[in-house]
Amino acid sequence: MVVKSELKLIKSLQQKKCRIEHGLFVIEGKKTLEEVVKSQMRPYKLFAVDPSNLDIGGHEVTQVGARELSQMSSLKNPNGYLGVFYIPEKVEKIASDWVLVLDGVQDPGNLGTIIRLCDWFGINDIVCSNDTVDCYNPKVLQATMGSITRVNIQYRSLSTFLGSTELPIYGTFMDGDNVNTITLPKKGILIMGNEGKGVSSTVAELCTDRLAIPQFGEQTTESLNVASATAILLHEIRK
Amino acid sequence: MVVKSELKLIKSLQQKKCRIEHGLFVIEGKKTLEEVVKSQMRPYKLFAVDPSNLDIGGHEVTQVGARELSQMSSLKNPNGYLGVFYIPEKVEKIASDWVLVLDGVQDPGNLGTIIRLCDWFGINDIVCSNDTVDCYNPKVLQATMGSITRVNIQYRSLSTFLGSTELPIYGTFMDGDNVNTITLPKKGILIMGNEGKGVSSTVAELCTDRLAIPQFGEQTTESLNVASATAILLHEIRK
Structure with a gap:
């Protein structure tokens, strides 16, 4: 169960100005989600229709219905997994050749x-x-x-x-x-x-x-x- | 003005089986349309909200309203130009190195x-x-x-x-x-x-x-x- 205000917040992150305002962005899809969780990106909240399928270490996952997920998703056909992450701090240093x-x-x-x-x-x-x-x-x-x-x-x-x-x-x-x-x-x-x-x-x-x-x-x-x-x-x- | 049955036919060409059945396909956008008309592809019918803007030699263009065009279009934001062309005959010969x-x-x-x-x-x-x-x-x-x-x-x-x-x-x-x-x-x-x-x-x-x-x-x-x-x-x- 996700409260209405949160559904609204996550949906709003499809717009750039809302992402900047809240410092958050959304990742969808099982494989990408698992990859991002294992990186240095910091999760704000993770959602899944079937959390038991998700390989993401100790992170907490909120179980949601398919209808709730589609209310948060930017995809026509949401795929059952959605994570909200903090936008990382800017790094101005150049590291590559x-x-x-x-x-x-x-x-x-x-x-x-x-x-x-x-x-x-x-x-x-x-x-x-x-x-x-x-x-x-x-x-x-x-x-x-x-x-x-x-x-x-x-x-x-x-x-x-x-x-x-x-x-x-x-x-x-x-x-x-x-x-x-x-x-x-x-x-x-x-x-x-x-x-x-x-x-x-x-x-x-x-x-x-x-x-x-x-x-x-x-x-x-x-x-x-x-x-x-x-x-x-x-x-x-x-x- | 486009008759209903024709709107329906053109809309149906978004599906592969209908393209095969009718031997027709759809091109959208001014620049691409002009390019395709000048090629060997044979036009079935051309539509434009403003035909006077279109550089396509002697071909006949049907003027349509923006609403009619959007009923034929596969785009979220149709751009005012749509052409229906015959699918060319198959060429099995290989010409390139x-x-x-x-x-x-x-x-x-x-x-x-x-x-x-x-x-x-x-x-x-x-x-x-x-x-x-x-x-x-x-x-x-x-x-x-x-x-x-x-x-x-x-x-x-x-x-x-x-x-x-x-x-x-x-x-x-x-x-x-x-x-x-x-x-x-x-x-x-x-x-x-x-x-x-x-x-x-x-x-x-x-x-x-x-x-x-x-x-x-x-x-x-x-x-x-x-x-x-x-x-x-x-x-x-x-x-």
């Missing part, structure tokens, strides 16, 4: 896929412009599959961040230099731009190098999806 | 992204197992951004197709050989598997080579998203 910078990425699925890619390729730090989609958005979290616990994501002014670094700054542009002909250094910053508009002009001016992924055959498709392009460039960085 | 084979890919967004990748990298042929998501699914078409007109997509038994080819068959597996250490030939078949289960055992037996994309750092993430992995492998094939 390469940093991925996102300049206005809007699609939650793209951000989720990019976080998962960073986890795969050992990129610990993502720095997002303030207008990039929120990483605690339910659709982002659905696409990250637990990788959110292993990648440090910051939101800040890119001009300030890029203005204060000594690292080479690689921007991605349609007319940049062919990545296949370039030797990438051991440390650096890679910038991926907005789905439609690419890297903004303010940020473009701060780039020390311009990269492109060569197209093959006729010039027909307009562009690669930003998550596909990130996959290829992180693979090149790690080769 | 490399062929991408999809073994049970389920997510429409993944298939859409993969079609767009094939267009970018000049892979003309995709052969899908019969249990791969339908390429005329509205969510697939939303992610392809018009690339559907430039890539030939076939659905057939993979055992039959792979059993009859002389080309080397590269399957993608978690424990395959590091793609960075392999020289890929000029012609071949690349197989990508289902999101959760990977390449099926029947298909795995027909592979002549096994590929993997190396992970960097700790073995934490379970796997790369299938569209991300396809991006990296097609990039390697075309280098």
Whole structure:
């Protein structure tokens, strides 16, 4: 049994302003929930239709009915498990050799896929412009599959961040230099731009190098999806 | 003005069985619609809230109200343009040097992204197992951004197709050989598997080579998203 006010609070966390106000976010799904509980993320409350199925150590789980769960869930078809967690404190320190910078990425699925890619390729730090989609958005979290616990994501002014670094700054542009002909250094910053508009002009001016992924055959498709392009460039960085 | 029976027909095309029954599918959005009309795809009927904005040569466009359009649309927020097209006839011939084979890919967004990748990298042929998501699914078409007109997509038994080819068959597996250490030939078949289960055992037996994309750092993430992995492998094939 969950009280009405709590159902309302949890439902409200689908909106960014409510997540910020309460400092909480929601994870759904058994596997991701188990992964996040085992990380350093601090649970506020956990709910399950069948708690006995959940492998999460000593944490308390509230049993709920399927109807109650669907009232809290952001999914069309809730899957029986939902956890509310505290948004971790901001860490401004950069720990990884390469940093991925996102300049206005809007699609939650793209951000989720990019976080998962960073986890795969050992990129610990993502720095997002303030207008990039929120990483605690339910659709982002659905696409990250637990990788959110292993990648440090910051939101800040890119001009300030890029203005204060000594690292080479690689921007991605349609007319940049062919990545296949370039030797990438051991440390650096890679910038991926907005789905439609690419890297903004303010940020473009701060780039020390311009990269492109060569197209093959006729010039027909307009562009690669930003998550596909990130996959290829992180693979090149790690080769 | 659109008659009720036609609204009902178009709405029904969101389902695969109705698309097959009528041999029709739906494209939404101004830019994609303009691109598809200019291709070899044959329009059945085109609708727009404001036809004067549409650049589609001599084709007839029916003006509709926003409410009528939303009754036909599969989108939460329809964008004012909708076209119904004839599903093209099957072409079983293989025209490209490399062929991408999809073994049970389920997510429409993944298939859409993969079609767009094939267009970018000049892979003309995709052969899908019969249990791969339908390429005329509205969510697939939303992610392809018009690339559907430039890539030939076939659905057939993979055992039959792979059993009859002389080309080397590269399957993608978690424990395959590091793609960075392999020289890929000029012609071949690349197989990508289902999101959760990977390449099926029947298909795995027909592979002549096994590929993997190396992970960097700790073995934490379970796997790369299938569209991300396809991006990296097609990039390697075309280098």
